[in-house]
Amino acid sequence: MGGESTTRTAPRSGGTSTSPVGSRTGQRLSGLAVALGIVLFLGGFGWGAVVYRPYTVPTSSMTPTIDAGDRVLAQRVDGSEVRRGDVVVFNDKSWVTNASVVKRVVAVGGDTVSCCTNGKLTVNGKQIDEGYLKGSVVEDKNIPTVKVPQGRLFLLGDERQGSLDSSAHLSDAAQGTVARSAVTARVDAVVWPMKGMLERPTGFETLGGLSQQGPLRIVVALIVAGAVLVLGGGAYGPIAKLTGGRRARARTEPVGAR
16 A cells, blocks of 8 residues: 555564573573682682681770771681781780780790880880881880790780780789780781771881781682672673664664555
8 A cells, every 4th residue: 555664574483482592602601600600709708707707806905007896807827827016816814804805916935025215116126117006106115125935925006005915914924925825816907997908017027027918818809700700690691682682673674665
């Protein structure tokens, strides 16, 4: 009929199509991405749960490194792995009953420690540059010369004026020192609020090697990579469906009047 316009479309089969969306290769790759992502995501969480323990620090004795109420992740370690400069979690009934304590190790067995010389902590006759104190006053900390027994640690809070640390227990039989075996974990990072990894205590390098940081960065990378793969693989179907629909509409062609 003259003047009538019609539209010709690609043939369609009856009913709703249930065929997979996207190419077969794309479907396989998306499925592989999701499977690998799940493995990485759960593996990262599992590894982190085995290696790390969360703690909430209740006091300000580690300010400015860790504030009161901060949530930290501490790697489970044996006391023999502890080095100078480490921030550790330990239990000592002569300090606190039924609670964990977080302090910084400034001297280990065999060291001689005192404070302060020119406003700095002295270990084995060397003045220690403690950059993590961020300019906090240390010169008011009166610590006579202490020889740390083998197998024990001397610990201080980063808030040197108000911290109840080894300097507050000098009159004890162990002169304020704590057994290495009392250490249960070493703090790697402050995770809430998100302050990140603790600053490296490089001032102690002149006295010996520092502890290696734990695998926290690797754990986080695995979790993030897994999440990206799962989301990316899962998004393939909707994206393929959307782009397929656009191509179908593009194939629709107008037919002139007959």
